[in-house]
Amino acid sequence: MKTLHVFPETIFSVGPVRITDTIVTTWFIMVVIIAVCYFLTRKLSVKPGICQEILEAIFEAIEKTIKDALPLNPWMVLPVLGTFWIIIGASNMAGLIPGLKTPTADLNTTFAFAVISYSMTHVFGIATQGLKGYLIHYKEPTWILLPFHIIAEVTRTVALAVRLFGNMLSGDMVAVILLGIAGLLVPVPFSLLHIVIGLIQAYIFGVLTLVFIAGGIRTKPEKET
Amino acid sequence: MNTLAIVISVSIITAGIAMAVGGYGPARALGNALEKALDSISRQPEAADKIMRALFVGMALIESIAIYAFVIALIVLFANPLIGYLTK
Numbered sequence: 014m015k016t017l018h019v020f021p022e023t024i025f026s027v028g029p030v031r032i033t034d035t036i037v038t039t040w041f042i043m044v045v046i047i048a049v050c051y052f053l054t055r056k057l058s059v060k061p062g063i064c065q066e067i068l069e070a071i072f073e074a075i076e077k078t079i080k081d082a083l084p085l086n087p088w089m090v091l092p093v094l095g096t097f098w099i100i101i102g103a104s105n106m107a108g109l110i111p112g113l114k115t116p117t118a119d120l121n122t123t124f125a126f127a128v129i130s131y132s133m134t135h136v137f138g139i140a141t142q143g144l145k146g147y148l149i150h151y152k153e154p155t156w157i158l159l160p161f162h163i164i165a166e167v168t169r170t171v172a173l174a175v176r177l178f179g180n181m182l183s184g185d186m187v188a189v190i191l192l193g194i195a196g197l198l199v200p201v202p203f204s205l206l207h208i209v210i211g212l213i214q215a216y217i218f219g220v221l222t223l224v225f226i227a228g229g230i231r232t233k234p235e236k237e238t
Numbered sequence: 239m240n241t242l243a244i245v246i247s248v249s250i251i252t253a254g255i256a257m258a259v260g261g262y263g264p265a266r267a268l269g270n271a272l273e274k275a276l277d278s279i280s281r282q283p284e285a286a287d288k289i290m291r292a293l294f295v296g297m298a299l300i301e302s303i304a305i306y307a308f309v310i311a312l313i314v315l316f317a318n319p320l321i322g323y324l325t326k
Contacts, residue, residue, distance in 0.1 A: 020317075172302060179305030182312070217298040224295075 021119050035119040042103050042116065071099075082223050083230070089140070090226055093133050098219045101126065101177070105211030108185055109204065118181040120174065127174035130222040131166070138229030147229065173221060180214045242324050249318050253311035260307020267300045 021033035053064040061069060075095045079087040101117060108115030116122045138147040151162050184207035188200040275293040279286045 175309055176298065176302040176305055179302070179309045183305070183308055213294060213298065217295060220291075220295055 039116045102215035123174040123178040131170040134225045264304040
């Protein structure tokens with residue numbers, strides 16, 4: 014059971030801040046993503062090579078998904094959601110590399126993502142319809158429902174974080190437990206399933222954020238019609 | 239049997255029951271959702287993209303309920319606050 018880390022392990026401390034293995038892995042992933050994006054976009058051309066083709070396909074998939082859900086102004090939310098999809102997808106895959114810990118199997122990471130998603134809902138809501146117009150949707154249809162609106166905001170944020178955390182941690186735990194009770198190759202099919210689950214959960218996280226943002230933006234036009 | 243042993247054994251049994259009950263409901267719900275989705279895809283194959291997208295999001299939402307049970311079971315097993323309270 015030594016390899017089963019439910020909690021992150023502290024590698025070193027900077028004052029009161031503990032630098033855990035999760036944070037180091039996240040830095041590594043960020044460096045890899047930035048390096049890949051930097052080096053693959055050096056020689057852009059109208060007739061794309063294979064690397065540029067792959068990046069364009071990823072970008073177009075992100076753009077199409079956002080345009081389907083948010084036809085008004087997809088370019089406003091695209092940087093945030095694209096970053097979410099890419100970093101969460103890469104983080105979910107990182108646990109497959111030996112020696113790396115899945116960063117999203119740590120509740121701190123997923124809560125950080127969820128808080129960013131929660132903040133972005135309000136930021137985009139206020140940016141599109143102003144502070145007053147945004148706050149007015151809290152008293153619809155009546156004032157009595159105000160506490161329920163606030164409870165819904167909190168619970169959906171917690172649910173977003175716990176969903177990603179639980180899925181990733183369960184995948185890791187299944188692999189470790191099977192390795193303990195059976196041989197070397199038995200966890201392989203479960204790891205294959207874990208890849209699919211990781212990609213789907215990254216997609217789900219972004220899509221739910223997109224739905225929440227769309228819900229925050231669209232309150233006013235619906236009211237006017 | 240001292241108090242610590244009782245707390246530990248009850249925690250283990252509770253974690254098992256939580257996973258069993260928490261897995262049952264979402265499993266049935268996932269089955270229902272998939273059945274209806276396949277049903278509607280076979281009726282309208284041209285709407286398969288939209289149905290699949292809604293199915294994935296809905297399935298993840300349903301599945302998160304099972305995940306909550308799993309997280310509760312993990313807290314009970316690995317981060318039980320009562321054991322720390324007793325052994326203090």
